Amino acid sequence: MAREITIALAGNPNSGKSTVFNNLTGARQHVGNWPGVTVEKKEGRYHYHGYRVKVVDLPGVYSLTAYSLDEVVARNFIVEGKPEVVVDIVDASNLERNLYLTVQLIELETNLVIALNMFDLAKSRGYQIDVSRLSELLGAPLVPMVATRKEGNEELLREIVNVFEGNTTKKKIKLFYGSELEEHLTELEALISRDEELSHQFPPRWLAIKLLEQDEEVLQKLGVSNE
Amino acid sequence: MVNQHMPLAMVSPGETVTVVDVRAGRGLQRRLADMGLVPGTTLKVINGHAPGPIIIDLRGSRLVLGHGMAQKIMVKV
Numbered sequence: 001m002a003r004e005i006t007i008a009l010a011g012n013p014n015s016g017k018s019t020v021f022n023n024l025t026g027a028r029q030h031v032g033n034w035p036g037v038t039v040e041k042k043e044g045r046y047h048y049h050g051y052r053v054k055v056v057d058l059p060g061v062y063s064l065t066a067y068s069l070d071e072v073v074a075r076n077f078i079v080e081g082k083p084e085v086v087v088d089i090v091d092a093s094n095l096e097r098n099l100y101l102t103v104q105l106i107e108l109e110t111n112l113v114i115a116l117n118m119f120d121l122a123k124s125r126g127y128q129i130d131v132s133r134l135s136e137l138l139g140a141p142l143v144p145m146v147a148t149r150k151e152g153n154e155e156l157l158r159e160i161v162n163v164f165e166g167n168t169t170k171k172k173i174k175l176f177y178g179s180e181l182e183e184h185l186t187e188l189e190a191l192i193s194r195d196e197e198l199s200h201q202f203p204p205r206w207l208a209i210k211l212l213e214q215d216e217e218v219l220q221k222l223g224v225s226n227e
Numbered sequence: 228m229v230n231q232h233m234p235l236a237m238v239s240p241g242e243t244v245t246v247v248d249v250r251a252g253r254g255l256q257r258r259l260a261d262m263g264l265v266p267g268t269t270l271k272v273i274n275g276h277a278p279g280p281i282i283i284d285l286r287g288s289r290l291v292l293g294h295g296m297a298q299k300i301m302v303k304v
Contacts, residue, residue, distance in 0.1 A: 014288075063261035067254060094287050097263045 002052045005164050008077060010105060011089035012098050013060035016117040019147040020089050020156075021057045039073045048157050051164075056083065062097070064104045066217035075217075078108055079202065085163050086110040087156070092122035092129060092144070102138060106173050109203040112140035113159045115152070119144040139171035174205070184212060198222075231304065236277060236297035243271045244302035251299040262290060264300070 011017040021029075025044025034041045042057035058077060059070035066072050078086060088105050090098040105112055114135075116122075122129060135142040141159045145152030162168050177185065188208035193199050198207070210218040238244050246268045249256050263286045264270070275281025278294045292300075 063257075065257055065261065067258050067261070097286050097288065100261065100263070 002047070002050055004052050004054070005085065005160070006054045006056065006081070006083045007085040007087055007160060008056045008058050008081070008083040009087050009089060010058045010074060010078070010101065011060060012062055012091060012094075012101060015060065015089045015091040015098060016145075016147045017057065017060055017089045020087070020115060020117065020145070021055060023147060023150055023153050024053075024157075025055050034073050034077075037069055037073060039069055048161065051161055053160070056081070061101065063101060064108070065213070066215055072217055078105070078110060084111060085113060085160050087113045087115055087160065088140075089115045089117050089147075092116040092119045093125055093127065095122075095127075095129070099138075103175060106138065106140070107175070107203070107206045107209065109172075109206065111163050112138075113156065113163050114138060114140050114142045115147075115156055116142055116144045117147050119152070120146045120149075136171075137173075139173040141168050177209075181212070185209065188212070232301045233303075234298045235272070235283075235292070235300040235302050236281065236294055238272045238281075238302060240272050240274050242304065243269060244304055245269050246300060247303050248301040249299065250301060251296070255296065255299070259296075259300070264290075270302075 009017050009021055021042065021044060025046050028046065029042060029044040032041050032043070033039065039059055044055045044057070046053050046055065056077065058074040061071045061074050064071055064075040066075070077083070086105055088102050090102060102114060116129065116131070131142050131144060141163065143152050143155045143159055145156065159168070176182065185205065185208045188211055189204045192204040192207050207218065232247055235244070246264060246266050248266055249259055249264070251259070259265070268285065271284040273282040273284055273289065280291050280293050281297050283290050283292065
């Protein structure tokens with residue numbers, strides 16, 4: 001019996017997300033809109049060793065704040081759609097900026113696979129990336145790729161299933177925001193954790209961070225006023 | 228060397244500057260930070276002339292900023 005997996009592709013604009021999407025799904029794609037908004041929704045499917053995988057291509061975003069419609073759509077799908085695996089496509093030649101989104105995906109406690117795309121470009125720029133160390137630091141498997149040449153595709157397919165099956169040890173990475181903020185974060189987190197419904201809906205620490213940021217979407221959802 | 232700060236909009240193409248302050252509202256400030264434009268970042272102006280948008284090289288990627296935005300970003304040479 002085939003097992004169903006839903007995965008989401010996330011990544012910065014121009015990180016090669018669409019190329020990876022096309023490599024994974026080939027011609028089995030469907031383009032529509034996200035409900036209620038004019039943001040394109042691309043979905044595709046593929047089969048792999050008895051798994052039926054549904055791939056949802058999220059809009060390319062730099063961050064998961066509530067700044068633009070794209071960001072809200074991407075975030076809502078991860079928080080509410082709860083995809084089993086999130087593939088974060090990272091431009092290896094521009095790690096610093098790209099890992100910012102990665103950190104947010106970690107904070108959302110997603111089951112992450114990180115695709116280090118454009119690995120050839122990073123090399124030619126003279127960057128040396130210690131893949132296993134970086135994977136350890138981020139607590140997720142890393143797959144070096146050159147999506148335009150389909151290099152790393154097999155490894156990516158394998159890691160997606162590995163993560164889905166829980167074969168990789170998912171380490172919980174916690175970013176430290178300095179003692180001043182942590183004090184309040186811990187306090188909020190404890191409050192949120194006590195609310196069963198809320199903590200089931202959102203990762204408590206992530207929600208605490210968003211509340212401190214006064215994220216409009218989150219405030220609205222919780223019915224908290226901005227004052 | 229005091230008061231050497233100027234808006235990014237006034238930097239000529241080819242110059243490399245360091246961001247000292249982003250005098251924008253919360254939304255824009257966060258948006259720019261999301262893309263890596265925070266105080267302390269070094270960037271290079273590639274092209275652009277007032278009052279049009281400017282193209283900058285920021286951490287290895289190109290970004291286009293409107294003139295108004297560039298006015299709000301204070302830099303030093």
